Amino acid sequence: MAGRDRDTYIHRQGVTPETMSVISSKNRIYAIPADTNAANQFFQVGVVATFDPSETRAIETVRGIGYGDHVAELVPGVTDPMTLSLSRTAQYLSMIYQAFGYKGGIDGLVRSLRHHKWPFDIVNETIISGIASVEPPARGASTNDGYNEEGLDAIMTYYEGCWMSDFSSSYASDAALVQENVTVNVTDIVANLTSDYNETSSLFNLGAKSRILGDFFTVNTIEETAPAQTA
Numbered sequence: 001m002a003g004r005d006r007d008t009y010i011h012r013q014g015v016t017p018e019t020m021s022v023i024s025s026k027n028r029i030y031a032i033p034a035d036t037n038a039a040n041q042f043f044q045v046g047v048v049a050t051f052d053p054s055e056t057r058a059i060e061t062v063r064g065i066g067y068g069d070h071v072a073e074l075v076p077g078v079t080d081p082m083t084l085s086l087s088r089t090a091q092y093l094s095m096i097y098q099a100f101g102y103k104g105g106i107d108g109l110v111r112s113l114r115h116h117k118w119p120f121d122i123v124n125e126t127i128i129s130g131i132a133s134v135e136p137p138a139r140g141a142s143t144n145d146g147y148n149e150e151g152l153d154a155i156m157t158y159y160e161g162c163w164m165s166d167f168s169s170s171y172a173s174d175a176a177l178v179q180e181n182v183t184v185n186v187t188d189i190v191a192n193l194t195s196d197y198n199e200t201s202s203l204f205n206l207g208a209k210s211r212i213l214g215d216f217f218t219v220n221t222i223e224e225t226a227p228a229q230t231a
Contacts (some may be wrong), residue, residue: 161187
């Protein structure tokens with residue numbers, strides 16, 4: 001039932017400015033919703049207000065006895081899992097759990113993080129502006145370096161094996177809109193530098209399985225049903 005929400009006017013795609021700078025209206029976030037029947041068919045998550053990827057790692061300091069207050073070397077430590085903070089407008093026919101592949105809201109019983117038992121994938125698509133995609137190459141550079149004669153492309157980033165670690169929403173009497181806020185921890189990140197982009201496409205089909213989920217796409221990992229009722 002959540003699929004009907006994607007067909008309403010609120011998800012219509014409008015025009016955006018063509019600029020050299022990256023703008024938020026050319027950034028799209030995709031996931032596999034709960035109501036899709038085909039594997040690997042990614043839809044836009046919904047009306048997203050903020051999308052904040054964040055990653056950190058510790059830097060260890062190497063010092064030596066007898067060398068005074070001097071740093072000999074800085075050694076990068078292990079990288080902590082990337083986190084994605086996402087704020088999304090809640091909709092009656094599509095809540096955040098449904099957008100990430102779980103049968104919640106009007107479609108099922110998922111209401112809590114404790115019901116979140118399978119990882120999911122998120123795709124971030126940054127559409128390259130038409131102006132930037134046809135910028136002439138730098139002086140002395142090859143004609144194939146950073147130059148796209150065909151025009152519009154997109155930078156794709158695949159966030160694999162995602163788990164929601166935080167969820168919150170707020171209902172306030174002095175505010176009409178209800179925002180759903182989630183923090184997602186990412187197992188791995190795979191980059192695809194550019195990909196052909198279709199301005200008129202409303203369905204984004206990756207055509208590739210998740211390396212984390214593997215064959216789990218072929219089974220129903222997102223079905224959450226009520227206990228059987230006895231007479």
